[in-house]
Amino acid sequence: MNPSTAVRTTCPYCGVGCGVLASVNRNGSTEVSGDPAHPANFGRLCVKGAALGETMDLHGRLLHPALRPTRDSAALQRIGWDEAASRIAGRFSQIIAEHGREAVALYVSGQLLTEDYYVANKFVKGYLGSGNIDTNSRLCMSSAVAAHKRAFGADLVPVCYEDLEQADLIVLVGSNTAWCHPVIYQRIAAARAARPSMKLVVIDPRRTATCEQADLHLPIAPGTDVWLFNGLLAYLRREGRFNFGFLRDHTHGEIETVDAAERSAGNLDEVARVCGLDPQALRDFYRLWADHERVVTAFSQGVNQSSAGVDKANAIINCHLAAGRIGMPGAGPFSITGQPNAMGGREVGGLSNQLAAHLELEDPDHRDLVRGFWGSPEIADKPGHKAVDLFEAIYDGRVKAVWIIATNPVVSLPDADRVRAALKRCEFVVVSEVNRDTDTSDLADVLLPAAAWGEKDGTVTNSERRVSRQRAFLPMPGEARPDWWAISEVAKSMGHAESFSYVSAHEVFVEHARLSGWAQDRAPRMFDLSGLAELDAVSYDRLEPVQWPLRAGQTQGTQRLFEDHRYDTSDGRAHLIPLVPRLPQHRTDSEYPFVLNTGRVRDQWHTMSRTGKAPRLATHMQEPYVEIHPDDAISHGLHEGELARVSTRWGRCTARTRVTDSIPPQQLFIPIHWNGQTAAEARVGAVVNPVVDPLSGEPEFKHTPARIEARPTRWHAFLLIRAAAAADSLRDRFNAEALWWTRIQGTDFVRFELAGNADPDDWTSWAQSLFALTPQADWIEASDPARGLYRGAWIEEDSLAACVFATRQHDTLPSREWLSSLFGQGQLQFSQRLSLLAGRAPGPQIDHGPTVCACYNVGRNTILGAIGKDGLKTPEALGAKLKCGTNCGSCIPELRTLISQA
Structure with a gap:
C-alpha cells in the first residue's frame, strides 16, 4: 500500500x-x-x-429500500426512498396522533457515527418531543456513565492511553483486554517490556488470555466487586494512604463513604471469603495498590454489565479519589469503552435520559437551552425508556412503532426471545441495516439500506475522548445512504425540512460543535468542542485526531482531565459515594446451579454481521462453545467437543463443550456472537436474565443462574459448498429439519457443521438434495450403514463443488483442512480425486491444528511442533520462525500459554 x-x-x-x-x-x-x-x-x-x-463484499447487502407486504412474508418489495420516507413519516404521525408521542421510539447503536447519532437525537427529543431514543451502548457502558456523573458531575473519563504506559501499576477489572481491546493490551505489554518494574493485576472470574502476563490474577466470585474495592478503601484508610489534603480541598463524602466501607468490608479475611479469594492474594493486591502512587484501574464490561454496575464503578473511583490518584500522569480510573463510538453517542445525548452536549434532560434550563439552539417546536421533558424497558414497552403495546438503526437487538439484548416476540407484536417496525438478513431485519415492515464502513463519512470518539475522522473510500452501492440522511428525510416528510436540510456530515458536525459551546456561560461543563465549530468543509476533511475539551480559540485538545482538581459538579468538587454491597438479584439454586457469564472472543465482533464475512476470522473460534470446569464436566456427563444445552429461566442455547480449568467450578462461559444467521439455537441473549442496574439500566450479562446437560445426537456431519448463494438457502432447510448447525465462512467456500437426532431415510437422497446438481455433475459417494458413515462429493468440470461427511461420533470425522484447500484450486488432480472420500491428502498429511495466529494462519500443532523440536521458548522466537504474533500481536497471550503448557 x-x-x-x-x-x-x-x-x-x-x-x-x-x-x-x-x-x-x-x-x-x-x-x-x-x-x-x-x-x-x-x-x-x-x-x-x-x-x-x-x-467489504456486497454479498448479502441490502441495496434498496424495501417493504415487507405482510409480517409472514419472506419476500421483500422494492420501493424508492421517497416512498419509504413518506410511509415512515405517515405511520409515525398517525401513531402519535392516536396514542401520543411516547408511542414512537428509536433504538440506535454505538456503531453510528457522531453525526448520525446527533441527527437521531435531535429528531426524537427536539421534534417528536419524546425521550424514547436509546442505544445499545446502554448494554455496555451506561453503568460507567452513571458512575462518572455521580462522582464527577458529568460523564468524564479522566485518563488517556499514555497513562497506561506511565503507570507503575495497572489493574484490569472485568476486562479481557488481550482479546477485546488488543491494541491497548499491546501498548501495556510494550510498556512492561521497556520497564519491567511495572506491575499488572487482573481481576476476573476466568483465567483469560489477559492473565498470561499478569503479576497477580484474582479470580473474584461474580458480583462481589463492591466488597473488593470497599475493602481496598478501608485498607488504604488503615494504612494511612489517604490523601487528606486532596480530600479536604477537592471532594465531598469521605466520612460517610469510609464508614460504609468499614461496615461492609473492614475485615480482610471476610472480604476474601465473600470474594472467593485466597486471603494472601488479596493482601498482596491491596499492598500493591497502596504502594504505587501511579496506578490506573481500567474496567470494562465485567464491571458495567451488572445489576450493581454503577456501584462497582464508583467503588473503584472512590479508591482513586481517597488516595488522590487522579488528574495526574499515570493514575486514574479508566472506563474502557466497548464500541467504536459509544463515547460520541454519549456526547450527543444518545441515551434516553440525556440531552446533547452533556446537558441534562431533566433540567428545565438545559431543555430550554437546547430547544432554543435547535429552534424546535417542543422538547422531551422526561427520560424515555432504557433499552430493556423499551422492548418491554413494545411487548405490552405502550410503544407501537420503533425504528432500529445499526443494531441487532433480537440477538444482543437479554431475554432475547421476548424481544423477538415484542417486535412481532409491534404495529410498525423500521430497520436501517447494511445486511439484508439479520435476526432483527427479518421482523421489519420497512427496511432501509444503510451505508457501511468504508462508505460513511463522519467522526467517532474513542475511550480517551479522542475525536477521529472516519472517511469514505468507497462509493455507496445501490441506494445505500448515511443514517443521518435517512433520518433527515423522514423528518422532512413530517414537516421539519428547514431544521434537517443537511447536505453533508460536515454540516452536522459543525452544528454539534457549536451546540457544545452555545450554553457554556449558562451551563458550564467540561465537554466542549467549540474550538471546531468554525471548521469549513476542507478543514473538516483534514481534521486530525483531537481530544476534548477543545474550547473556542484553542488549537490543542486536552490530554488528561482534572489536573486542576475541578469537576463538573455544582461546587467543583468530586463526590465519594457511600456503597452498601449487594449480591445479584437472581441466585443459583438446585435447579440452576451454575453462574453463566457471557463475553467476546478474540476474532469476532458483536453479532458477526461484519466479521462473519472474513474467512481468517472464522479460523480461531469456529463454533459457539460453552466453557465448563473439568470437575463439572465429569459430574454432568459432558465431554470435550460434544454438544451441550444450556438452559435458564428465560431460554436455552446449544454450544460445543470446552472443558477447561480456566473457568472456576460452578461457572459457565458462552460467547455472545453467534445468532440465527450463523448457528442454530445459539443466541446467548435468549438465556441471559433481563435484570438491570436500577440507576443505569444496564443488564446483568455476567450472572445468570443456569443448568447444563448433554444434548443427545444420532449423527454428526460437516458440509462444504462453493456457492455462497446456495449456502444461504440451506439455513432454512436445516431449521425445518430440526438439525443443529453452524455456518462458517471459508475462502471460496462455506462450511456447515451439522448434527441430528434421527438418520435420514436415505443418505444419498438427502445429501444430493442439498445441492443444485446439474446434468454434468459427477456425484461420488461411500457409505457404511453399520458404522453410520456416509461420504459424498459433487465434482463439476473436474473441480470440487461440494461435499458432505457424516458419522456417529463427532471426533471420527476427518480434518476439514485439506478438503477446504481444494476449493481454492482449479481442477482436481487425479490423486486428489481418488483421496477425496477419504477426506485426507494423498501421501503424508500434516494437520496444522486449530488456528492460533489468524494473521498468518499458523495452527496449534505447528506451534507445538516448533516448541518441541526447536526448543523455542518465547513468542519472539516463534515469530522469527513461523511469523505468528508478528503482525497484530493478538495471539501472543495464547503463544505464551502454549509455551508454558509445553
Whole structure:
C-alpha cells in the first residue's frame, strides 16, 4: 500500500479507536493497514482490524429500500426512498396522533457515527418531543456513565492511553483486554517490556488470555466487586494512604463513604471469603495498590454489565479519589469503552435520559437551552425508556412503532426471545441495516439500506475522548445512504425540512460543535468542542485526531482531565459515594446451579454481521462453545467437543463443550456472537436474565443462574459448498429439519457443521438434495450403514463443488483442512480425486491444528511442533520462525500459554 494515496480513516470495532489506512486495488479489493500517525495505535491493528478488507463484499447487502407486504412474508418489495420516507413519516404521525408521542421510539447503536447519532437525537427529543431514543451502548457502558456523573458531575473519563504506559501499576477489572481491546493490551505489554518494574493485576472470574502476563490474577466470585474495592478503601484508610489534603480541598463524602466501607468490608479475611479469594492474594493486591502512587484501574464490561454496575464503578473511583490518584500522569480510573463510538453517542445525548452536549434532560434550563439552539417546536421533558424497558414497552403495546438503526437487538439484548416476540407484536417496525438478513431485519415492515464502513463519512470518539475522522473510500452501492440522511428525510416528510436540510456530515458536525459551546456561560461543563465549530468543509476533511475539551480559540485538545482538581459538579468538587454491597438479584439454586457469564472472543465482533464475512476470522473460534470446569464436566456427563444445552429461566442455547480449568467450578462461559444467521439455537441473549442496574439500566450479562446437560445426537456431519448463494438457502432447510448447525465462512467456500437426532431415510437422497446438481455433475459417494458413515462429493468440470461427511461420533470425522484447500484450486488432480472420500491428502498429511495466529494462519500443532523440536521458548522466537504474533500481536497471550503448557 502507498500511504500517500491511502485514505486515513478509523477502525469500526472496539473503543480503542485505531487509525486505519485504506485503499482500493485495481481488482476492487480493499487493502487495510494501521495508520502509523494515529495516536491511538501508532500503526498497530488487531486481527479484526487487519481483516477489514475481507468484509467489504456486497454479498448479502441490502441495496434498496424495501417493504415487507405482510409480517409472514419472506419476500421483500422494492420501493424508492421517497416512498419509504413518506410511509415512515405517515405511520409515525398517525401513531402519535392516536396514542401520543411516547408511542414512537428509536433504538440506535454505538456503531453510528457522531453525526448520525446527533441527527437521531435531535429528531426524537427536539421534534417528536419524546425521550424514547436509546442505544445499545446502554448494554455496555451506561453503568460507567452513571458512575462518572455521580462522582464527577458529568460523564468524564479522566485518563488517556499514555497513562497506561506511565503507570507503575495497572489493574484490569472485568476486562479481557488481550482479546477485546488488543491494541491497548499491546501498548501495556510494550510498556512492561521497556520497564519491567511495572506491575499488572487482573481481576476476573476466568483465567483469560489477559492473565498470561499478569503479576497477580484474582479470580473474584461474580458480583462481589463492591466488597473488593470497599475493602481496598478501608485498607488504604488503615494504612494511612489517604490523601487528606486532596480530600479536604477537592471532594465531598469521605466520612460517610469510609464508614460504609468499614461496615461492609473492614475485615480482610471476610472480604476474601465473600470474594472467593485466597486471603494472601488479596493482601498482596491491596499492598500493591497502596504502594504505587501511579496506578490506573481500567474496567470494562465485567464491571458495567451488572445489576450493581454503577456501584462497582464508583467503588473503584472512590479508591482513586481517597488516595488522590487522579488528574495526574499515570493514575486514574479508566472506563474502557466497548464500541467504536459509544463515547460520541454519549456526547450527543444518545441515551434516553440525556440531552446533547452533556446537558441534562431533566433540567428545565438545559431543555430550554437546547430547544432554543435547535429552534424546535417542543422538547422531551422526561427520560424515555432504557433499552430493556423499551422492548418491554413494545411487548405490552405502550410503544407501537420503533425504528432500529445499526443494531441487532433480537440477538444482543437479554431475554432475547421476548424481544423477538415484542417486535412481532409491534404495529410498525423500521430497520436501517447494511445486511439484508439479520435476526432483527427479518421482523421489519420497512427496511432501509444503510451505508457501511468504508462508505460513511463522519467522526467517532474513542475511550480517551479522542475525536477521529472516519472517511469514505468507497462509493455507496445501490441506494445505500448515511443514517443521518435517512433520518433527515423522514423528518422532512413530517414537516421539519428547514431544521434537517443537511447536505453533508460536515454540516452536522459543525452544528454539534457549536451546540457544545452555545450554553457554556449558562451551563458550564467540561465537554466542549467549540474550538471546531468554525471548521469549513476542507478543514473538516483534514481534521486530525483531537481530544476534548477543545474550547473556542484553542488549537490543542486536552490530554488528561482534572489536573486542576475541578469537576463538573455544582461546587467543583468530586463526590465519594457511600456503597452498601449487594449480591445479584437472581441466585443459583438446585435447579440452576451454575453462574453463566457471557463475553467476546478474540476474532469476532458483536453479532458477526461484519466479521462473519472474513474467512481468517472464522479460523480461531469456529463454533459457539460453552466453557465448563473439568470437575463439572465429569459430574454432568459432558465431554470435550460434544454438544451441550444450556438452559435458564428465560431460554436455552446449544454450544460445543470446552472443558477447561480456566473457568472456576460452578461457572459457565458462552460467547455472545453467534445468532440465527450463523448457528442454530445459539443466541446467548435468549438465556441471559433481563435484570438491570436500577440507576443505569444496564443488564446483568455476567450472572445468570443456569443448568447444563448433554444434548443427545444420532449423527454428526460437516458440509462444504462453493456457492455462497446456495449456502444461504440451506439455513432454512436445516431449521425445518430440526438439525443443529453452524455456518462458517471459508475462502471460496462455506462450511456447515451439522448434527441430528434421527438418520435420514436415505443418505444419498438427502445429501444430493442439498445441492443444485446439474446434468454434468459427477456425484461420488461411500457409505457404511453399520458404522453410520456416509461420504459424498459433487465434482463439476473436474473441480470440487461440494461435499458432505457424516458419522456417529463427532471426533471420527476427518480434518476439514485439506478438503477446504481444494476449493481454492482449479481442477482436481487425479490423486486428489481418488483421496477425496477419504477426506485426507494423498501421501503424508500434516494437520496444522486449530488456528492460533489468524494473521498468518499458523495452527496449534505447528506451534507445538516448533516448541518441541526447536526448543523455542518465547513468542519472539516463534515469530522469527513461523511469523505468528508478528503482525497484530493478538495471539501472543495464547503463544505464551502454549509455551508454558509445553
